[in-house]
Amino acid sequence: MSAADRILAAVQAIGPGQVRSYAQVAAAAGLPGRARQVARVLAGSEGRLPWHRVVRADGRIAFAPGSAQAAEQAAALQAEGVVVVNGRVGRAWRPAPALDAWLWQQPDRPPI
DNA sequence: ACCTTGACAGCGA
DNA sequence: TTCGCTGCCAAGG
Numbered sequence: 748m749s750a751a752d753r754i755l756a757a758v759q760a761i762g763p764g765q766v767r768s769y770a771q772v773a774a775a776a777g778l779p780g781r782a783r784q785v786a787r788v789l790a791g792s793e794g795r796l797p798w799h800r801v802v803r804a805d806g807r808i809a810f811a812p813g814s815a816q817a818a819e820q821a822a823a824l825q826a827e828g829v830v831v832v833n834g835r836v837g838r839a840w841r842p843a844p845a846l847d848a849w850l851w852q853q854p855d856r857p858p859i
Numbered sequence: 860a861c862c863t864t865g866a867c868a869g870c871g872a
Numbered sequence: 873t874t875c876g877c878t879g880c881c882a883a884g885g
Contacts, residue, residue: 770868
């Protein structure tokens with residue numbers, strides 16, 4: 748199983764309403780510290796993949812603010828009940844440092 | 860083989 | 873919180 752396959756599997760494993768950071772996906776794929784490789788794989792992936800559930804470590808959507816892709820991802824997340832404010836998941840007032848840990852702990856969906 | 864590019868991250872200022 | 877800088881590593885030129 749290639750690294751790319753493990754990354755794809757890790758993304759598939761993210762359930763509806765859940766959100767993970769690139770680094771978390773990399774770690775889950777057995778590739779700690781290789782968040783950028785996750786980004787590469789997603790950029791080149793074609794099929795149905797819950798790519799919209801992967802965001803940056805600070806909760807921001809990775810695509811450029813205002814871009815069509817950023818809008819698409821935000822819409823897909825909100826359709827699953829994830830709160831997205833100003834291109835960022837979760838409560839806007841949640842401190843970035845606590846967010847990463849928070850992403851791990853959400854078995855279902857974030858509190859409003 | 861060398862250089863540049865990323866859907867990134869952690870840390871200090 | 874944002875900015876800058878460093879570390880990271882696979883791809884493509």
